[in-house]
Amino acid sequence: MNINLQQENGLTRATLDETRLDASVAPDFKAAMEDIIKSGNDQLILDISKLSFMDSSSLGAMVAVLKSVGGTGKMVILGASGAVLELFKLTRMDRIFTLTDDMEQAKQHF
């Protein structure tokens, strides 16, 4: 699972360097993100703009990651588009996640 980290002013940008997230890799994604959060990165922008496909098991992993962020942390999802954005909307999980397609807007959520 390729996730690149950049830190700036207390915010961590985790860029998912994958084009597909499915049931075969969702557990690895969840474990990698939980490690990142446990390392103190709980003010998090998760950039998924490279993703062209994601299934519902991966959405479940993303919910688990959101729970890991906890009450004092925050996670914003950056760059969901096409079929990935449609998945959030069809499941109504766009009401739970903070979604944006603009980095500056993402920063303003913190």
Add this chain to the structure above:
Amino acid sequence: MCKLSIDSSFSEVRLASELLYKYCETHNIAVDLQGQLELMLVEAVNNVVEHAYLEKAGNPINIELDMVDQHALMRITDQGIAAPGSVMIEGSELPNVADLPEGGWGLCLIQALADNIEYHRFPERNVLTLTKRTT
């Protein structure tokens, strides 16, 4: 018609997507619709791996993709446990978002995206047929 047989493993589901990409290219299916078809197919095959075969590898899943009267047709056949037929056709309610669910969306997504769903249980065989209009 495009056909593929994969093993009952989540790591093989990617092959079903690759078959779909070829199918969409052959039939000039737009990217937005391709995304919806891929989600239908992947969720359906994931369900077979998870529920029909209880995540045990070494069992066949046969996938057929066809175009019939401007409808994309997906037929998924397995030899696993029978699904509750009414649930397959009628789907189920979306999990409550306030509960922060981590699953339970598969059938709801298939039901939301497919124009028609048919499920038949034959002796020792499940056949799920999904169709979606392409124009």
